[in-house]
Amino acid sequence: MTDDIDTEDEMVLAAEYALGLLSPAEESAIEDLLSVDPEMRDHYAKWTESFANLTDDVAPVSPPAALEDRINEALFGPAKKKNSLFARFGFARFGALNPVSGGVVAAAVVLFALSQSNFLRDDVPSFVAEVVSDDASFVILARIDADISSLQMERQVGGARAGRALEVWLVAGDYPPISLGVWPKGEIKTTFAITVAIPWEIEDCVLVISDEPLGGSQTGAPTGDLLAVGPVTLEL
Template sequence: MIDDAPLTPHEEDEAMAAELALGLLDGAEAQEAVARLSQDPEFAQSVRDWQERLAAMTDDLTPVMAPARARQAIRERLGHVRAPLTRDPNERNSWWRSPWGALVGSLTVAATVAVLWLPGQQQQQPVTGPAYQVELVAQEIALRVAAQVEGREMQFLMQSGGAAEGRDLEIWWIEPDGSAPISMGVLPRDGNMRMTLPQGMEPSDQIRIALSDEPAGGSPTGQATGPVVAIAELTRL
């Protein structure tokens, strides 16, 4: 019996490109492949070729919209919307929502402010946790995106550049433990976006944020499939 010949380096690259396009890689292998997208043009082209081959296989399929419940759950997890019916519209307002309650509340706030500004009193500031920032730059496409985290609120601001026609820039949260990058959604065309970080995504100076060039609407596999155009670590303000 003759053993199969080992793969050549080119064949190994093709296999990795195909697995990345199919979303089969995870952990350290996924990180290595994603990093190569921005460093190895031939590998990035191979991934795009596989994406086109796989996309051609779906030409005769009828697109089906994801269930509304699934779309809503994803948007809630990303902090884009609140859960529907979180408050009963028929529920009677509590006394403190009435005009009398508003008056009492105003008097209470005024009294609190007066106490805080009395001589010898130290004004207390709310604790929101450390703040971080990151700047994502891709000189090849004149792209510059600034982002900032305060507490659990994160906002993105496009300063220059943008996605090519028919493409989108997808944002990725990369943990230092080698786990698969987590999609944070597609950067809007105007480049401005604010979101609340879901539980489990804790900002630190070891977290990296990346932007990948994806088909319109974002990665079809749940992992970065296009080239990573920019990547940088969060830095503490």
């Protein structure tokens, strides 16, 4: 079906095609025609433009904010960890709170320290985290038991500020941080019991250490500087 279709027919068929009114057989015939007939393509392009302008009076409506994340995740997979965990979990999560600023994370050094440490090791698979500040002025090794019942931590570098305390938080996604407890004053190692139900995969969680008044935050959320951040990973 090419030469025997007159111009008016082509014009109308292009409109019907643009409106989706044709049968599958007719549609496929039009598609053949579109691939060889520039005049048909012109008709189609013009109708497409005209019909699209029927939406001129459709009011814009902002889609929900979470939809863009959903689209990005569908296309690009789960959000990648950015170069600075502070950028992601510090500013994004706690808004006005200021993380301690610093340079590049000394990740290699921390990993070395972890692998050399006899602390926090047995034969059961478990979860570990290196909780570090942006400038590695603060390094804490952490381990969560396989049954997620307790968190053992060891300070490698850094400690509480004078007259202040360290508080440990577990954070996942957009959920509010859960306090695991206040670091006992002066201790290098400590263990926190995890008594709250964790309604998400532990590997999606991040440990955060914040600077708080003695006795810990009074609000249930971090109130002071975020001193160190570390994602929880499965121990290899």
